[in-house]
Amino acid sequence: MELKLESIRYAHGSGHTDVCYGYNYSDKQIFSCGSDGYVRIWHEQQDDDLGSDFVAEQALSVACNETHYFVATNDNYVQGYTLADRKRDKIVFKFSAPVTHVFASESGKLVAACSCDMEIQLLQTVTNKIETFTGHTAPVLSVSIDPLDEFLVSTSCDGTSKIWELKFGAVVKTFSEVVPVKNDFYKAIVLGHCAWKPQSGSFLAVPKGLELFIYRRHTWEEKYRLSPPNIEQDLTAAIISPCGGYIAAGSVGGEIFLWEGRRQLLVGFYKDPKKIGICRMAWHSLGCHILFSDRVGRMGILTGIEDAIIKPPPVDQEARDSVFDCFDDDEDCISLEKIKSTCQSKFSENIGGDDGDVSDECSSRPASPSSSSVYRAVIPTPKVQPPFQPSSTPSNFEPRCLCYNSIGIVRYYDSDRTIDIQFHDTAFHHSLFLRSFGVCTMATLSSKVLCLAVPSVDDNASKLTCVSLGFGNKEWTTCMPEGEDILAVAASGDWVAAATNANNVRIFTFAGTQKQVLALAGPIVAMSGYEKKLFVTYHAGLFESQNINFGIYEVSGIYVRTMAPLQPLPLSPKSLLKWIGFTDEGTPCTYDSNGHVRILGHDCLHWMVVSNTQNQRKSSSDHYFVVGLSEANQNIRCILCRNSHYPLVIHAPTIVEISLRMPLCDTDDGKSIAEDTFWRLLFSIYTMQKISFDTQDVNSTFELPMKQAILKLFGGAINNSDDLRAVELASFMTEKALDVAVKYAMTQGRSHLAEKLKSIKPVDWNNYYPMHSANQPSNEDVDVRRFEVGDLNSQRDMFEESPQKVSRKENPINTEPRSYCNYSPQRRGGQNPFKKTATKTTESPKGLKYFDTLKKDFTSNQKSNKPFGMNQPLKLKLQANKKTTAEVVVTPENEEVDKETKERKFTEWFQHRMTSLAEDNPGATPSELVRIGTKIFKKEMGQVGKANNCLEVIESDSSWNSSKRSLLDDPRSIVKRFKNLDESL
Incomplete structure (x- = not known):
């Protein structure tokens, strides 16, 4: 059922806000702090401002014990104030960076705080001894102390949560991928507040993505996980009721969920209509209220928890009897206090204990068929990787890098909705600056076109905008059909592709003509384009790791065909796909979150690991942001990101080259x-x-x-x-x-x-x-059919009567x-063509x-x-190969006979293979067909070692020139028809 919002008000300015309940006055006081630098004390019933204390420019966290309340500030201190007169008593902790969170233990003997300098400090209030814990590689977001004062759990911007044993100061368990990786506390939206079971600390609740994980004490094994239905964004904080029987969690989308832990049953929920993220939550000691704060400075109280506990969704007869035992047979009225006390005793069993046994009162009751336990298997499913653009930064970066490749960089400024495009080679194109463009979520850049995608907002459809770079900056825009959102874009010199949430890939020409609509077998992950090739990755199912398939298409002229069969894409275990693209030479390659770089094999059926970037970094907190790869230079072009996965693009980042090195x-x-x-x-x-x-x-x-x-x-x-x-x-x-x-x-x-x-x-x-291997069919045996557009009758003499098998050796x-x-400037004029220079080798x-x-x-x-x-x-x-002038070669007569024989063999071979060569190379000119045929002929005749001599003989021999002219002049020749077609176009 839906929880009731009793009251909500603006307590502080917009920004990070923290709240907690007091101790000395039986939870009648509420402490809050915010970005305005004030600590305020409220009365939960009268909602009056009892006092305000200015502590710093920003107050980031507040906590209370029996005698003091502690405030973490951005001036690197944790200050202690007395509860009696609210006067500053002492400075508890000193850090070298802003303090992000402070926590006081239930016993009041320990106080912990964490900071942006990646340190955690622990104070023993009895002896005033301070211990420091180091091990995180990014700012620490939150800390929580075990009720038995044995363990401490911390969550950091490096994406991990660590459990520390306080006696030895060592890490006993690390949970990975708990929160998104960031390099700044102020950019972190998911805070990862963990919670221990009160009094016993027998289990730990850790929010991780869209689920809440429950771990056992000591073994730290997962007992179960709670998955909210229809959740939109990640969970950020978790709290457990004082009785230990109920768990609540808040999300960055303004949602709060309430579960009964024993049956893992959702009994209550609240959804903020403005979808403002939750910062912190606190549970009243009587279990009747939930206090929360959000990211705009508001503070609210949720009620109706008793109704959610007493009237959950339909349950078995035993749970129903335990509620009605609250009443006597002759009672005519309902006692709410009696119901509350009875429910707390019935549902306060140890849900996180090692054995998970119920209370003695419930276990002594004989089991009945209606009350028998039903165990349902929990199938662990990974968080599906969302679609992304290669070489782009997350949406919360300001400015955000939408695309970074060998052509240039595209930046998006969300504050004023502008787009800045800078090209690496200013001689190729000048910089562009688009004002008032609107919300732009993705972009890609090629040598001919700039492609921008806009999501659907309210009644406005998702749009694709392309700006031509070589024809007067002409641009065109097309809207997607209703219900389709663009999730990924790719572009090359002659085409543009947009993948949508309908599992479609829509292909356009760079001038805006709509072409084919390809259907994918799963949701898109990422796309990349290179010349005529389109590299597509999509989800194929769910297992322990990401299950992603890939396909490579050829987008050429008026047809689209598959160049590589659809097959699984290899990834490291429990890793995410970080980048896909092509090498400078046109070979598909990938890069995952574990640092492995893979290149597609020449048979298009296997992948080869060519490098592991994690072996070449100096610190474990450093990561490489890949932007390109070269097989000629055998290196990877990337950006070194210290303490982060993504670079800051306020200024042009520095590109570093690391060598390929197989692991x-x-x-x-x-x-x-x-x-x-x-x-x-x-x-x-x-x-x-x-x-x-x-x-x-x-x-x-x-x-x-x-x-x-x-x-x-x-x-x-x-x-x-x-x-x-x-x-x-x-x-x-x-x-x-x-x-x-x-x-x-x-x-x-x-x-x-x-x-x-x-x-x-x-x-x-x-x-x-x-x-191809021996156990696999050759490409020659595969019937590859091209679907042409146009009058088949007019093309029948060119492509024969029907589509034939395409020979692809x-x-x-x-x-x-x-x-x-060649990017290096060279002087071409004023050189003596007859000058000979002695070169030293x-x-x-x-x-x-x-x-x-x-x-x-x-x-x-x-x-x-x-x-x-x-x-x-x-x-x-x-x-x-550069064209050279004809040279007079003086050779013996026997060599002339051999050359004439080779020329005659090539002429016959070329006339026989002319049709297949023209079909395999539809865009080639007649001279290019001759060159391609020459290369294939040399391979088949075993003349690879004498390539240059063979080419000189063919080009210089007058008889071959006359034969070539006859091929061009013959009206029945297919080469002549291609030439006429080129001239007509």
Whole structure:
């Protein structure tokens, strides 16, 4: 039933407000303090202001014992005042930061206080001895002392609640993820006030998220949890009735819930119509009133608790009989005092005791079928992660970062509803400042469009606004259908996607044309876009940890298709997804709250852990805010947040780069460092080969460190006489590395091992990762159908009569070769094209000379924390092959015959594969089709090592040029049709 609000009034100014009951006058006095710096004393019946004492600029907490009341202030002190004359008696505690909470024990022997300096101080009033407890990594929000003076529980902005044993001053139990992580007390909305069972302290109530957890004493095991129905926001405070039979909890949404603990039954509730968060609650000693304060300085009293206790929802016959035993058979009237006394005796059993037994009076009564206990299993369900935008800060930050990526940063100021957009490269676009935009909850930024989302407010529908960055700052806005709210947005160069609470992903072009509406199998978590790829994560169910699935879609032209099958997204146990996105090279990657960075495998069916950021931080309270990842440089771009999970974006934050480092065993060992370097670069070399034509640059940047790492491991195995591991490592080597290994084995007198190594077949690191396993169907066997829009009759000769199987031998996630912008300024004019400059090159040790540095490198790597071969950032030029003028090549006649044969084979092969190439690359020009076909032809003919020569022969040979012109001029040629189509568009 609904609790009654007897009275409510403004006691202090807007801000944090605290209240408590007095002791000397039988709860007839109420003490309150607030942000105006006053402590006020009230009479609960007359509601008169008996006195006001100004103590500081801000009074944050108040507590009472039998002789004094104590006030925690923002000037770093806890002051003690006498109850008799309200005069300041002494300064109880001194801290180095504002004091957030003060608590007096039931016995009156102990007083505890906590502060923003992450310390807790405990005073023994008899001996005036003060003890200090340290262990939290953020400002402490609240403290509570066990009624038996044995334990103390504290809650901090670091998200944890700790139980301290006062005798030894040590932590005996830590509860994680109790409150949201903050770095400032004044920004914390959830305070996490815990409560002990009065008198015995046999159980502890801890508000955690949307539930109230009950823990047993000593073992600290969860006995049960209470879940309020239809709760909107997190619980912030808990109190227990003086009899110990009832529990109340308040939320940051202005809701107060009342449970009967024995049956875990909700018997009363109150909901503030203004939804103002609760700060503190106190229970009257007679159990008839609940006192509370909120965040705007109001103080209220709830009544009707007796009615909720006497008339709960339908119960069994035994509980009903226990109430009617209050009356005699010949009584004509109802005695409220008799009912209260009887109910307190019937329902004051130890609900948090170790055995949970009822009272002797109830246990002596014979059990009946109607009074038999019914035990219902409590299924623990995790708090479902809400949707979020990658690289954004929480909504309570001021200003709030809505988006931070390689393009720029988007800030939102809630005070004046303005949006500030700053670009990293001012030559690309000037800064933008949007005034009076309204409430904006999310944003994303790409090279062509700025996307902003507005939630639905009252009768106004949720809106999506996009500002074009390259066409005169044109913008367009569209409203969502009734009942749909935007929860996540993503954008790329040519499209914009918005996910709604209807489990739909609505796709638009960057100019505002509506496209497909994708259906998800669960609520959205986050989205990210890169070129034509859309990375989507959504909830798939509930288990002990977050159960999140993901899918990757290709949004290209007039169709949308799946690039990776829908499958579960791996996360660390009991962790949350913190960031999703793509590497600079286009590989999907994720980052969770435990610091693990994962990259999607080349087969799109497995994830690989490439780094753990928690191993690279100096303090446990530091966290990294990820904004990007580079496979070329093998590092993570992030912001270091000290004592917080999120950065402050008042000014442009400093970006730091931390190297990728796989979480192998014995990470500081030289062997593990070499293993990490080899396998991590082996994973990335395939991606780099896909996006770069400069094969020599890729080889020098990736293959050289890989060769050094594998030879270092091989040398260590030889020195340790571990032939089995040496043979195994040799099976991972290329032909050149294997020759060096054989020579080194011979010089070490291991001729038998050298003979074994000669029989090993070398591997090619560029083609080490297969695209499908033996037990899985190839992509060629999958019928991938594209749903085109337009006149099928006019396109039938282009795409044949019906959609065909698309041959996809390469990984669909990897991007096609493309040119990268060089951000370093270079002088182009005034250079002599005929000038020759002698360049000095530093060569690495060749042959057996490399093994002379094995011992020295092992020693230096063990002392250094940097991965082997990664002391300097990997710099890789990713640029397309430049067009060169025709050169006259003088070769023997036999070489000319070979080239003519290769050219003739390629011409026949290209004519045969032209249709499939055009379908796989719908946006490619004829010259790009020739280049793509050349690369595929080289791979199939085993000409990878002679890529440049083959390309020069094909481009320079006059016969091939004439054949290419014939392909372009032939009206029946599909290349000619693509060219005409491009010219018409």
